[in-house]
Amino acid sequence: MAESNFYLGRSFDAKSSKVTTQHVEYDPADLTTHAVVTGMTGSGKTGLCIDLLEEAALQGVPAIIIDPKGDLTNLLLHFPDLLPQDFQPWIDPEMARRAGKSLEVAASEAATAWRNGIKEWDMSMDRVLALKNAAQFAVYTPGSDSGISVSVLSSLAAPKLDWDSNREILREKISSTVTALLGLVGMNDLDPIRSREHILLSNIFETHWSAGSDIDLTELILQTQTPPFQNLGAFPVDTFFPPKDRMELAMILNNILAAPAFETWREGESLDVQALLFAPDGRPRHSIFYLAHLSDSERMFFVTLLLSAVETWMRTQSGSTSLRALLYMDEIFGYLPPTAVPPSKGPLLRMLKQARAFGLGLLLATQNPVDVDYKALSNAGTWFIGKLQTERDKNRLLDGLESAAGGIPRDEMDKLISSLGKRVFVLHNIHAKAPVLLQTRWTMNFLAGPLTRMQIRDLNQLVNAGSTLRTTPVAAPVSKKVSTPQPSVEALQPMSVIGNQSSVTSQPVTSAPRPSTFNLQPSTNGNLTKPSLPAGIREYFLPQNYSLPEAFSSAQRAMPPQAMIQGVVYRPSLLAAAQVRLLDRKYGVDSEINRTALVDSLDRRGIVRWDDFSYGGPSLDKIETTPAAGGARFGTIDAPLNDSKIMTALQKDFTDWVFRNSSVTARANAALKVYGGPDVSQAEFMKACSDSARDARDAEIAKKTSAIEKKIKSLEDKLIREERELREDQSDLQNRNMESGANLLELGAGVLGFGRKKSVSTQFTKHRLAQNAKAEVAESEEAIAQYKKELNALMREREDMTTEINNRWGSVVNEISEVSIKPKKTDIYVNLFGVAWKPYYIVQSGDETFELPAFGAE
Secondary structure: OOOOOEEEEEEEEOOOOEEEEEEEEEOHHHHHHOEEEEOOOOOOHHHHHHHHHHHHHHOOOOEEEEEOOOHHHHHHOOOOOOOHHHHHHHOOHHHHHHOOOOHHHHHHHHHHHHHHHHHHOOOOHHHHHHHHHHOEEEEEOOOOOOOEOEEOHHHHOOOOOOOOOOHHHHHHHHHHHHHHHHHHOOOOOOOOOOOHHHHHHHHHHHHHHOOOOOOOHHHHHHHHHOOOOOEEOOEEHHHHOOHHHHHHHHHHHHHHHHOHHHHHHOOOEEOOHHHHHEOOOOOEEEEEEEOOOOOHHHHHHHHHHHHHHHHHHHHOOOOOOOOOEEEEEOOOOOOOOOOOOOOOHHHHHHHHHHHHHHOEEEEEEEOOOOOOOHHHHOOOOEEEEOOOOOHHHHHHHHHHHOOOOOOOOHHHHHHHHHOOOOOEEEEEEOOOOOOEEEEEOOOOOOOOOOOOHHHHHHHHHHOOHHHHOOOOOOOOOOOOOOOOOOOOOOEOOOOEEOOOOEEOOOOOEOOOOOOOOOOOEEOOOOEOOOOOOOOOOEEEEOOOOOOHHHHHHHOOOOOOOOOEEEEEEEEEEEEEEEEEEEEEOOOOEEEEEEEEEEEOOOOOOOOOOHHHHEOOOOOOOEOEOOOOOOOOEEOOOOOOOOOHHHHHHHHHHHHHHHHHHOOEEEEEEOOOOEEEOOOOOHHHHHHHHHHHHHHHHHHHHHHHOHHHHHHHHHHHHHHHHHHHHHHHHHHHHHHHHHHHHHHHHHHHHHHOOOOOOOOHHHHHHHHHHHHHHHHHHHHHHHHHHHHHHHHHHHHHHHHHHHHHHHHHHHHHHOOOEEEEEOOOHHHEEEEEEEEEEEEEEEEEEOOEEEEEEOOOOO
16 A cells, blocks of 8 residues: 555445455545545544544544544544553443443453454554554543643634734634534524624624734623723613623623632643644644534534634645645534534534635535535535445435535436445545545444443543643632532443444434423422432432523522522432333334433322423433532432332333334335335325326336337328328329419410311310319328228227326325334343432522522423
């Protein structure tokens, strides 16, 4: 393999469905025109992206890696010695237990699998060692101190760009930053042109940045109350945005600083992109931003700030035709939608259009090909397309690819995509002559699956990340009474398959309405020591996903300006969650659904009406197993939560409830032999039935009308010939009539003695010929009339037959039945069951102290 190229795998022969021995290599310079990777869960998409990042590290290309799910933390798991003891700490104990293996055996098998895989794919242990030493790896955890903390406040500092020559770019960065900041406090979908909150904050930023001065969050909050300018547009500030309303906005923003969870956002590494890409000694760095623990609004906030920081850094670089750095985003769903305009979309669009000139390549991945902006992705010169979930996904992708860079032939690409299996991808590169099929090589890094936040600290220690990095703590003075870091949703044991380069993810939980009201509860504090639970009862800690304004909003109460968080108290509830697989190949059903219940109040006898407690909030496939640090308090544990026998019976009862109440609906048209699972909408199913009926109708019409068509064709040919003969006969008749008239004149002139005399017999012969021509014209006209009559009769017969066939198949289209598909009991896996500690804010408002839920379903 060429040392300057990326080694991605081997070519794949679609006809034999076998991988060949021919290596597939990729020129890293082609990444300056960006690349998109798409494929369903289990397609091998993550493995391919890790291959690309491994090759980038070996070529000395630095990368910033945005990891929403925790898969990319595996980039630090390189074990050049391939010793089982290196693998063992990262083996999922639950997966090993289910397989009936000890951790030692599972680790030994993983080491063997990686040794064989690396050898089979023509790589050496020296290459794995070179990867380990090629770059400096580190995992950052914004909003958490589990990894390397990140200070988002540094992102409010004025960019190192001249305002006058970069005015438009910097205003776009201000707009994205303000939109993300307001989204963090629940003020979403604000129009930058019409929202007075957006306009006020944007003008404060512009006042500082245009003067080259920094601004921190504390100063931004204070200047919201007292802006550094007199007018906004044609009106005084107080007219445009009255002081009372500005105070409310300042209080909402202040809750970001006052919330215990924001403590970790203010300290740590700054978003210095140059330092994130290169170590002080010049070595390239691969900086991974682990975001699995963040809420959706926090994730959008941070991703927008990071993208804006990368864009600002990019514009300080000189032009380059080679690949200078990579920006990788593991899932762009929600960040680059086709119609909506989240704050992340602006920086992504601009970099897709302009980053090439600066040598910055964007590598974007998604498993949701339906909901991405293909117009924006048309700037990508390389597409890696893996196996897709549904025909709808494939068709949407093909629609988008027709306008992609290079123009991809739809029929050719449709055929290639339909033949894809696991780890097999279509590689379309505008710099290459034609698309190729490849099977991805074995990753040199161990794929342990998504890692929990608790494992990140050990992961950084594994590569000595914490001790070698330059740290730039950034802090803002904030006056507050309590400092309690906010816990975030975190993974339990990750589900991964050792040795086959794949991982399994769960589906979203079932939606359920949130109670419409919540009464403010007087605080009874609780105990600093957490009550212990009997052996066998698991416990979890729900995240603090509500800010203080959201907590008041969930209680349907107005938030007093003086309200402050004094602490957090955890109170017990019962959490139960199960994954259910429903399979029926006849009806095209292969679905996985989640059923979750969160029970706040239990009968001491252990009687639960599960239907009353169906949970529809944020996904709980990642959840804390330890409480938040910082002096949280705990309520008492009462029966049945502290009774092992009752809890075991409750788990069985929950499983039975899931079995009885889990089903999906499939549609069937037996006459047409068309079936559709729950992933197929009614409109899509009706279209499939219509298409099938149309094909059957057309075939029957073609078969039954073929004899009539032949007769019609024969009559049409005869009619054409007869009409031609008629024209000839009419012309002959006209000539005969003219000759006959002329002869009669000559005959009369001869009788009177004028002119030359003609023979009487000659004159009568010509008259007879004229009469014959007239008879032939009449005969042709009669024949034409008969042909037309017969032709009309045949056409009516064909039309009647076609109408009857069309009506019959049209009625068949509507012969649709619905079938309920239920699971087997063996297809129900209870993945969460135990005590869930639910957080409540202890709120002080004047002389009153009360509790508000810090966790909720919205």
